[in-house]
Amino acid sequence: MADSHYDVIIIGGGAVGLGVALEITRRFPHRRLLVLEKESGVARHQSGHNSGVIHSGVYYKPGSLKARLCVAGAAAMVEFCREHGILHRVCGKVIVATNADELSRLEELRHRGEANGLTGLRLIGPEELREIEPHASGIRALVVPSTGVTDYAAVCEKYAELIAARGATILTSAAATAIRRRNDEIAIETPRGAFSASSLINCAGLFSDRIARMAGDEPEMMIVPFRGEYYDLKPERAPLVRALIYPVPDPRFPFLGVHFTRRITERVDGGPNAVLALAREGYRYFDISVRDLTSSLAFSGFWRMAAQHWRKGIGEWHRSVSKPAFVRALQRLLPELAEDDLAPGGSGVRAQALKPDGSLVDDFLFVSASRALHVLNVPSPAATASLVIGKKIVDIAARDLGLK
Numbered sequence: 467m468a469d470s471h472y473d474v475i476i477i478g479g480g481a482v483g484l485g486v487a488l489e490i491t492r493r494f495p496h497r498r499l500l501v502l503e504k505e506s507g508v509a510r511h512q513s514g515h516n517s518g519v520i521h522s523g524v525y526y527k528p529g530s531l532k533a534r535l536c537v538a539g540a541a542a543m544v545e546f547c548r549e550h551g552i553l554h555r556v557c558g559k560v561i562v563a564t565n566a567d568e569l570s571r572l573e574e575l576r577h578r579g580e581a582n583g584l585t586g587l588r589l590i591g592p593e594e595l596r597e598i599e600p601h602a603s604g605i606r607a608l609v610v611p612s613t614g615v616t617d618y619a620a621v622c623e624k625y626a627e628l629i630a631a632r633g634a635t636i637l638t639s640a641a642a643t644a645i646r647r648r649n650d651e652i653a654i655e656t657p658r659g660a661f662s663a664s665s666l667i668n669c670a671g672l673f674s675d676r677i678a679r680m681a682g683d684e685p686e687m688m689i690v691p692f693r694g695e696y697y698d699l700k701p702e703r704a705p706l707v708r709a710l711i712y713p714v715p716d717p718r719f720p721f722l723g724v725h726f727t728r729r730i731t732e733r734v735d736g737g738p739n740a741v742l743a744l745a746r747e748g749y750r751y752f753d754i755s756v757r758d759l760t761s762s763l764a765f766s767g768f769w770r771m772a773a774q775h776w777r778k779g780i781g782e783w784h785r786s787v788s789k790p791a792f793v794r795a796l797q798r799l800l801p802e803l804a805e806d807d808l809a810p811g812g813s814g815v816r817a818q819a820l821k822p823d824g825s826l827v828d829d830f831l832f833v834s835a836s837r838a839l840h841v842l843n844v845p846s847p848a849a850t851a852s853l854v855i856g857k858k859i860v861d862i863a864a865r866d867l868g869l870k
């Protein structure tokens with residue numbers, strides 16, 4: 467059994483919580499640190515159900531936290547995988563414009579990428595695209611050489627191993643069920659006992675807003691869960707894709723747009739889409755949580771978001787229930803793909819922060835309160851950037867929580 471008092475308790479054993487824990491054990495080796503994870507192992511949610519892409523940072527607004535932490539984070543992730551023998555491949559990707567309307571956005575992406583410090587970005591025509599991805603079709607493409615793939619569940623296992631080796635404790639099957647602030651400490655109840663700490667860092671992903679409220683803080687946002695569903699290319703058709711083939715994103719919805727990923731396992735998948743999930747950990751269509759659903763419906767921002775984006779939502783939902791519609795979206799990039807080439811694949815649920823005015827929080831969001839730091843929005847590319855997000859959060863904890 468773990469001891470009961472710590473200097474810092476982190477809630478959440480995903481890539482972000484573990485990235486923070488790793489940095490605390492490196493920078494403050496004498497601090498007593500506990501990570502509480504509700505599942506029986508680490509990386510059981512977003513960090514173990516994603517596309518496995520080491521993003522380059524080409525998409526994000528220059529100067530944003532996402533841009534800065536992704537570019538540095540991708541380099542750190544590749545270095546970490548190299549150092550610890552974790553499978554990874556820097557395979558590059560192509561972002562493909564399939565109609566004239568997308569050309570200016572493709573050019574804009576190149577400028578963004580360069581402003582973010584990426585090198586080697588190149589606009590190419592259809593012939594060169596066919597040399598890189600012989601089955602892809604487009605009128606122009608942007609080559610992003612620094613994109614890669616890895617297995618983030620394996621990365622998290624390695625984080626956990628290093629954290630434990632440095633003397634910190636990771637307690638699994640230990641959901642935080644109640645949090646109370648006492649004079650100079652925070653007390654947390656779990657099924658595995660009660661623990662207290664001088665500081666709390668909330669990295670609970672899909673439940674980060676609820677943990678903030680449990681701690682008595684008002685985060686002024688709500689997590690909306692978006693399920694991303696994949697189809698796998700049948701193994702005999704996997705040679706249609708050599709590496710990563712992406713569409714030009716709509717700047718208003720950068721996380722939408724199904725694409726192809728050759729994973730580190732060599733399996734190729736198409737997806738993910740983004741449909742509103744009816745449960746925060748709703749990996750399947752019929753997973754419904756009355757509590758999650760009623761809390762969404764009771765949040766004014768939810769209705770404002772629905773009023774603004776219902777058209778996009780219906781399109782995503784249509785691709786979720788109709789395989790032909792999903793395949794048509796993928797065929798824009800790979801015209802010879804047939805419905806028969808695809809078998810149902812896995813899914814993941816994204817934690818996306820929504821504001822009361824109905825807008826989706828775009829950048830990473832970290833909010834300090836008394837003795838607590840809440841990590842409220844860390845969508846993609848947070849797995850890529852988890853090592854440097856860890857450093858950033860520890861900087862904030864040192865400044866705002868007096869961690870030293």
Ligand SMILES: Cc1cc2nc3c(=O)[nH]c(=O)nc-3n(C[C@H](O)[C@H](O)[C@H](O)COP(=O)(O)OP(=O)(O)OC[C@H]3O[C@@H](n4cnc5c(N)ncnc54)[C@H](O)[C@@H]3O)c2cc1C
Nearest residue numbers: 478480481482504512513516517519642671694814848850
């Ligand atoms: C479909 C999909 C595709 C993606 N693709 C990519 C990609 O290719 N590249 C990339 O960089 N990013 C990608 N992402 C984003 C990336 O996976 C996430 O940004 C990242 O994993 C977030 O990590 P996290 O630690 O915040 O969340 P999580 O991994 O969800 O971890 C949060 C943890 O908190 C735990 N928890 C919750 N409540 C409690 C509680 N009460 N007590 C104790 N523990 C609790 C949960 O069990 C969970 O383990 C993708 C995400 C999805 C869903």
